[in-house]
Amino acid sequence: MADGRDREDGPVSGEEERRFLAGYDPRAFTPAAVTVDVAALTIRSGVPHVLLVRREAHPQRGRWALPGGFVRAEDGPDGPADPDLPDAALRVLSEKTRLPADPHLEQLGTYGRRGRDPRMRVISVAYLLLAPDLPDPRAGRDTAEAAWIPWSDLGHGEGARPRVEPAFDHAGIVADAVERARSKLEYTALATAFLPPAFTITRLREVYEAVWGRPLHAANFHRKILATPGFVEDTGELAPSGGSGGRRPRLYRAGGAALLHPPLLRSAP
Amino acid sequence: MADGRDREDGPVSGEEERRFLAGYDPRAFTPAAVTVDVAALTIRSGVPHVLLVRREAHPQRGRWALPGGFVRAEDGPDGPADPDLPDAALRVLSEKTRLPADPHLEQLGTYGRRGRDPRMRVISVAYLLLAPDLPDPRAGRDTAEAAWIPWSDLGHGEGARPRVEPAFDHAGIVADAVERARSKLEYTALATAFLPPAFTITRLREVYEAVWGRPLHAANFHRKILATPGFVEDTGELAPSGGSGGRRPRLYRAGGAALLHPPLLRSAP
DNA sequence: CCAAAAGTGTTTCTAATACACCCATGT
DNA sequence: ACATGGGTGTATTAGAAACACTTTTGG
Known part of the structure; x- marks a missing residue:
């Protein structure tokens, strides 16, 4: 078997290689x-x-x-x-x-x-x-x-x-x-790709619920997202009123993180 | 936009389709x-x-x-x-x-x-x-x-x-x-693909350590593997003596599970 | 007996879950 | 006032990590 020395790169002879390529017919395959x-x-x-x-x-x-x-x-x-x-x-x-x-x-x-x-x-x-x-x-x-x-x-x-x-x-x-898509939502911050540049935590949760086809606990989801470093960043703004009452939610944008640590696992119902 | 009815499958007319395929030249692209x-x-x-x-x-x-x-x-x-x-x-x-x-x-x-x-x-x-x-x-x-x-x-x-x-x-x-390979070891039972049909928990741990390039806690790893349903099955046999002393470990084979619940996460050092 | 490797018990800490509650806004 | 949806506090529980310890084998 080859020892360490033999694993160095071999030569790629320029002249010979050029001649080979000049005579090559791409239709041969x-x-x-x-x-x-x-x-x-x-x-x-x-x-x-x-x-x-x-x-x-x-x-x-x-x-x-x-x-x-x-x-x-x-x-x-x-x-x-x-x-x-x-x-x-x-x-x-x-x-x-x-x-x-x-x-x-x-x-x-x-x-x-x-x-x-x-x-x-x-x-x-x-x-x-x-x-x-x-x-x-x-x-x-x-x-x-x-x-x-x-x-x-x-x-x-x-x-x-x-x-x-x-x-x-x-x-x-x-x-x-x-x-x-379902499995990447678990361990990446990909859910934000379904949303406009600014969004609320509730919209983010709705993405998970739609893709996984299952309701999630709103309060714990909220905390978990904010506890995951780099998932979302606070814009400092509030969403415009929704018309039907209720507190105006904060607006977030996607954070820098690609991977979630820890992941959001979907387990049995 | 199309309503629900329009989304039904359209016809795939057999005769016309046959004529089209007969006249098709695969070299056109x-x-x-x-x-x-x-x-x-x-x-x-x-x-x-x-x-x-x-x-x-x-x-x-x-x-x-x-x-x-x-x-x-x-x-x-x-x-x-x-x-x-x-x-x-x-x-x-x-x-x-x-x-x-x-x-x-x-x-x-x-x-x-x-x-x-x-x-x-x-x-x-x-x-x-x-x-x-x-x-x-x-x-x-x-x-x-x-x-x-x-x-x-x-x-x-x-x-x-x-x-x-x-x-x-x-x-x-x-x-x-x-x-x-590194990330699939986390959430699938793929590590067994690196091992022969029967193996010990220590061999399985060595796979993780080699692929992730980091030592793992032997005792906790052992428990975690056995607690993950379907990862490994006990063969009932013991490995032959290793020659240098020590208790003879049990032999396991790969279990039926493809995905690990919960996953084995590699986090920071 | 001692060393080595497998495997178990136990404590500690962190994180997930459930549920109660308070906050801000529209009608 | 009260309904609605956003957001927080907190007790309970499950799981991860660390460490001590017991078990089984070879020399």
């Missing part, structure tokens, strides 16, 4: 199409929704699907290449929705089962996007319709029966997105 | 190469290691890299298509290492930055593999050498200076793998 799909989640009046579009083009014409599209691998007639996969995700989605300035975007997973798309081998990199309440989307190219669909219509949540069966394997991708 | 890379982690005598291979082919000839290779999108001269991405990962890796019967394999992330490979646009799906102590790998096709490299040689861990700088963006992939 079997192509697979690479797409990005975006599972955009938001909360509208206390109910979690996912953004879906109705396909106007084949295959699976007429079905609801995640907004997605092909990654631009190289500069071409359609436009410049996507510098990285998150750029592709935001490009594809902004063709269909007006996005907030700084949405939370994270990679969810990559789906490449043979036969998941009838046209050819398609590898889809799925992204999870969390956003505060966005305006209704407008349908884009190849799209008959675009809408925010409640999770419950896809069978997620307490006793919800599925009413929509998305195209391809997108039902599974949405399920993964929902589960990712 | 800009190709990108899709590869799988495997970050295989193990622990050898208390020290965490990652499997790397030294590249014999261009580009980046002579550098250490993660074992990886192109996904077989369709059946071809090299062999049948990979049914799914995890199959591709195991195929690529088993060409270089003798694998345990049931290794833990999970997707880590997908890397597609433009320019990360000088040949062409390459989208790499990275997998994390956790395994008990494996035999030394043998070098395979296009591989000058294959070896288990300590994480510390890549700069991970207490005050470790990097001695190996992997090819492409593989240093970042290994960093993601290490961080994923």
Whole structure:
């Protein structure tokens, strides 16, 4: 076996490497199409929704699907290449929705089962996007319709029966997105991504209740949030009156912390 | 906006769909190469290691890299298509290492930055593999050498200076793998993937100590593991004598639980 | 007997929970 | 005044951490 000395980096010979690259043919490998799909989640009046579009083009014409599209691998007639996969995700989605300035975007997973798309081998990199309440989307190219669909219509949540069966394997991708969002609320400060820049503790609690589908103890939640360093920062302001009476709550903004110590665990009911 | 009724699934007209697919040309899209890379982690005598291979082919000839290779999108001269991405990962890796019967394999992330490979646009799906102590790998096709490299040689861990700088963006992939493993030990029962089928609580603790790079309180760890339902099951047997004296510890096997309730949190020192 | 390693008992402290209560505001 | 929602005090309980101690084995 190699000893320590042998583990030093080997040479990367410049001249030979240049000659190799000059003679390289990128068409030599079997192509697979690479797409990005975006599972955009938001909360509208206390109910979690996912953004879906109705396909106007084949295959699976007429079905609801995640907004997605092909990654631009190289500069071409359609436009410049996507510098990285998150750029592709935001490009594809902004063709269909007006996005907030700084949405939370994270990679969810990559789906490449043979036969998941009838046209050819398609590898889809799925992204999870969390956003505060966005305006209704407008349908884009190849799209008959675009809408925010409640999770419950896809069978997620307490006793919800599925009413929509998305195209391809997108039902599974949405399920993964929902589960990712639920578990990330436990140990990250991600819930604030569902809220506008300034919010009250009660709004934050409603995010948790909507995503987890379970009521939380308001008083203890309040204390726990304030006791978690870096989760929220006091703006010093109060929310405008709600109209129906009650004390005006303080306004907070997202703090610097990404991870929560300690986490907020959801346990059994 | 669509009302509830409109959200029902649209028709997927069979005849029209068939005609569309018959006329479809898979070469119409800009190709990108899709590869799988495997970050295989193990622990050898208390020290965490990652499997790397030294590249014999261009580009980046002579550098250490993660074992990886192109996904077989369709059946071809090299062999049948990979049914799914995890199959591709195991195929690529088993060409270089003798694998345990049931290794833990999970997707880590997908890397597609433009320019990360000088040949062409390459989208790499990275997998994390956790395994008990494996035999030394043998070098395979296009591989000058294959070896288990300590994480510390890549700069991970207490005050470790990097001695190996992997090819492409593989240093970042290994960093993601290490961080994923560290955090998954907290809230899943994954540590047992580093151990043989039967193990002692002390061996399990040594896994945590190696991955987290920090000593744990033996007595409290012992109790906490046994108090976590489904983490381990008593085999009823005792480990053979260690030779240097001391009580013979009980042997346990992995329990059914995937998630730990409550989690084992690593906090500050 | 002594050393070494496994495993248990016990105390102390911190954090989660539940519930009562006070505060600020609209009607 | 009183209803409504925000926010705090406090007792109870569960769990984490620290440390002393017992048990089982080899030399």
